[in-house]
Amino acid sequence: MNDRLRRYRNLTMMGIFTIATLIALVPLFGVLGYVVKNGFSALNFEFFINLPKAMGLSGGGMANAIVGTLIMVAIATLIGIPIGILTAIYLTEYDRTSWFSIGVRFATDVLTGIPSIIVGIVIYTAVVLKMGHFSALAGGLSLAIIMIPLIIRSTEEMLKLVSHSIREAGYALGISKRVIILRIILPTAAKGIITGAMLAVARVSGETAPLLFTALGNQYWAHSLNEPIAALPVQIYQYATSPYKEWHQQAWAGSLVLILMVIVLNLIARLAFRSRSN
């Protein structure tokens, strides 16, 4: 009797969980499918090598926006990864318990939760207004600021996963702390740290709001890091809000490219994690 009841309950609960999981998958595949369906037709080789055409004209591409996004993500990565990883090392290896490190951790958490548009406004005020113009540097900087807390937290978690006994083994061999961190702990946590960094890169490569205030966008090639530069998300935003049907098409294609970039980064991160684990 009880046994049947238990089995019945078990089945019911399993059914509920399965349905919830399926529902969770709907938006993911919905978005992906919609973007692929609309974007694929407008996507061609031209899209990757041509500049945008004037309004209302069909054809043209988003080469400048793709390159712009890559440049700004690169700037953000160059700034964000070293600062993020070094901060995480400080927090785990040198100072786990002081008020200062608790403060840093709290600030990091707050920063993770801050809407990215606010980062954009701050950089706009602090950098763009001071320099007098929008620029790739300002865009990269704002992306870096979004990236840093992500990297700090993921790296910190990964370093914490390295067992204390590994550190003790290093000490017991008469190895200095600096060498233990660089040659033992970092390599041990490397896969996780790289994965975290890749995910952070993927995350910022789709940011739009801060770039509106910092990189602005550009219909042409930017010739230096000091001038406004195009970026895929910004371009998509501008095209999608325009009244032209051709531009809508381009926006879908841009979205598809952006999603592909994020997926590729995610895949690399996951493959890196798996291939080094055996």
Place this chain on the structure above:
Amino acid sequence: MRQSLNEGQLMLTNLLKDMGKEVERILKGCMQVLITLDRTQAEYWIAEDQLVNNFERQVDDACVRLIATQQPVAKDLRKIISAMKISTDLERMADLAIGIAKVGRRIEGPLCKPLIDIPLMAEKALDMMRQGLEAYSNEDMELAHNLAVQDDAVDHMYNQVVRDLLVIMTQTPEYLDQGMYLTFVGRYLERFADHATNIGENVIYIATAERQDLNK
């Protein structure tokens, strides 16, 4: 594997062998006393008993140490427990040998007859002791079983000695004293061989964990 335990057991075996050599030396000395009837010599051998007692204590201490520190089980444990028993047997054998020296101290004047069977018994009993210890160190079951056969032979020799002495004592009453003492010697040697047989029983116990009575 278990190097400490192996070394301990080897040391134990060597200790028992050395103890056996000591017992052999004493029995041979005491048998000599029985021939020469030299009192100072008798006193010398009686004092030598102390050496065997020391050996027994050494064997016991080594066994206690091995059990306490090496936690032997199964055959290892039986071998160590048996070593303690064998050392007790050897100590009793030395006591019996000393008994012969004491007889030699007590007998007055020349012997009623040249000793023939008694030295043969001593030789046989010693041989059995050597074989027993050999069987212990090699865990030789066949040798151990064989001790039972030899023990029967020694028993037989003992009966022969008693009969011969009885004849002498009934024919010549002045030898009554001497004859009785010599009967004791025969008895001591018969017991000596029994203890040697006990060693064999221990060897069988080590190998099979079964107790067999070879003294039938």
Place this chain on the structure above:
Amino acid sequence: MGQSLIVRHLEAWYGSNKTLKGINMQIAPNQVTAIIGPSGCGKSTFVRCINRMHETLPGTKVKGEIILDGESIYDQDPVALRKTVGMVFQKANPFPSMSIYENVVAGLRLNGMKSKQKLQASAEKSLRMAALWDEVKDRLNYSGMSLSGGQQQRLCIARALAVEPSVLLMDEPASALDPIATTHIEELIRQLKENYTILIVTHNMQQAARIADSTAFFLSGELVEHGPTSEIFTNPNDKRTEDYITGRFG
């Protein structure tokens, strides 16, 4: 060669908790000294003081003197000291990012030894001493984590030996191993004492009895008794030692 240790009035704290209450002890060179005692008696803290690992934890404090081969260890640089006083831990802890070979020579390589020949020679020597060479010589490039628990522990012993210490501290080195692997480690310890002074912490009294030349019994941060192992286990001087080793404690 092993070196002797003299411990004088050693006190140690974890925060406000005093875990060692004035230990005086002499440790003979080239011998195995076992430290036994119930959990929390301070035996691990004691060995961790000898290579100054205790101080690496936050909130700890040490007082007293430890003299290694005539020189106070508190006058030495702790990092340098740990090359003389090696340590093996309860749980095998090979470096996960390194191969078997890299693990063995980690102490040398990460301290600046570059010569490949010297490193290889040292790796083979240490692995042989740890009785692991024959089992791993064909797969030195495999990850250290690919070995079994007992092999990993011997790898850690080899890694400690490669630095050529004179004292080897072992903190319950076999407590996570099965009986056969434990016997392997115990045999190894017996052989190693020819060249090293060995201190082994163990909560397994029988193990102490089997392998140690001398045994020290710790209780609530105090050294109750220290003497030849055969005496401690057959005729201890102190009632508390007897109660502990006979399992009649408390």
